[in-house]
Amino acid sequence: MSENIIFAGFSLDPADHLRSDDTWLFEKITDPDSRFLLYADGRPLMDISDGLQAAYKTVDETNALTGGNWGQTDWAFIGTDGDIATFAVALIRKTDLPDHEKFIDLRSVALQASKAGFSPLPSLLGRGKMLLEWNGRRHYCSCCGRKTKADRGGYVRKCINDSCAKEHFPRTDPVVIMLVTDGDKCLLGRGKGWPEGNYSALAGFMEPGETIEEATRREVMEEAGMKVGNVTYIRSQPWPFPSSLMIGVFAEAITTEITLDEDELEDAIWIDKVKLRSLFDSGGDASFKIPPKIAIARYLLEEWLQQV
Numbered sequence: 001m002s003e004n005i006i007f008a009g010f011s012l013d014p015a016d017h018l019r020s021d022d023t024w025l026f027e028k029i030t031d032p033d034s035r036f037l038l039y040a041d042g043r044p045l046m047d048i049s050d051g052l053q054a055a056y057k058t059v060d061e062t063n064a065l066t067g068g069n070w071g072q073t074d075w076a077f078i079g080t081d082g083d084i085a086t087f088a089v090a091l092i093r094k095t096d097l098p099d100h101e102k103f104i105d106l107r108s109v110a111l112q113a114s115k116a117g118f119s120p121l122p123s124l125l126g127r128g129k130m131l132l133e134w135n136g137r138r139h140y141c142s143c144c145g146r147k148t149k150a151d152r153g154g155y156v157r158k159c160i161n162d163s164c165a166k167e168h169f170p171r172t173d174p175v176v177i178m179l180v181t182d183g184d185k186c187l188l189g190r191g192k193g194w195p196e197g198n199y200s201a202l203a204g205f206m207e208p209g210e211t212i213e214e215a216t217r218r219e220v221m222e223e224a225g226m227k228v229g230n231v232t233y234i235r236s237q238p239w240p241f242p243s244s245l246m247i248g249v250f251a252e253a254i255t256t257e258i259t260l261d262e263d264e265l266e267d268a269i270w271i272d273k274v275k276l277r278s279l280f281d282s283g284g285d286a287s288f289k290i291p292p293k294i295a296i297a298r299y300l301l302e303e304w305l306q307q308v
């Protein structure tokens with residue numbers, strides 16, 4: 001199993017003790033050594049001249065590209081590397097860029113990064129995307145309807161209404177993703193509308209008040225009509241589409257007959273280790289495509305295949 005998961009492995013210091021200091025933040029946001037990651041509609045600006053690198057900008061370049069109008073632009077402090085601070089900035093107007101710089105969908109960036117082995121870049125870009133999108137969705141207070149303003153480098157938004165003064169924090173939506181097993185067989189499903197041959201582990205959002213184990217058992221019952229018993233946590237993965245945490249588990253089946261929830265799943269199949277190994281060895285086929293390396297389902301399957 002790979003040591004690291006795509007979108008995990010944040011490589012900067014989030015510097016919580018510094019980002020609440022407005023003087024320090026102002027110094028860093030005007031520091032010519034600081035680095036700025038630009039985003040348009042959630043897509044980071046990438047330099048494609050030599051592979052795929054983040055196209056970091058200086059504060060002057062960022063001011064030129066945003067029109068210098070920081071008051072109307074969402075931005076967030078991402079972290080420090082030594083004395084160098086990195087910020088994420090959402091562009092709100094179209095701008096001219098050199099040919100070797102493009103805004104690229106983060107899934108595409110992550111897919112490409114995953115082919116070259118582990119890279120901390122998707123984690124960095126994912127954190128910027130999640131913070132900017134959350135700030136962009138929270139311009140108004142959900143308690144009183146008045147405006148909010150960013151605080152602590154974009155990790156909090158405060159209501160400007162003194163009699164409310166509610167603080168809002170970035171949210172993360174937990175999703176359980178479970179590899180249901182029965183001895184040397186595991187259960188994989190194909191969601192409604194997925195391309196032919198795409199199978200993955202079952203998954204669903206956790207509901208308020210649930211444990212991971214309870215959410216797993218409920219999801220499997222709802223989607224496949226099956227009872228599961230033991231649930232074992234394996235790994236988790238930040239998933240910035242828009243802002244989830246995938247919680248990967250193994251779940252032992254108590255019953256094995258599949259009753260599909262046809263609103264959710266097109267198909268679900270039991271597949272044994274011998275068949276799965278041969279599909280992994282051959283790279284899959286038209287009737288069964290192996291989940292891509294950016295998906296935690298891939299890691300769950302690889303982990304399970306390694307177990308004797």
Ligand SMILES: [Zn+2]
Nearest residue numbers: 141144159164
């Ligand atoms: Zn309010």
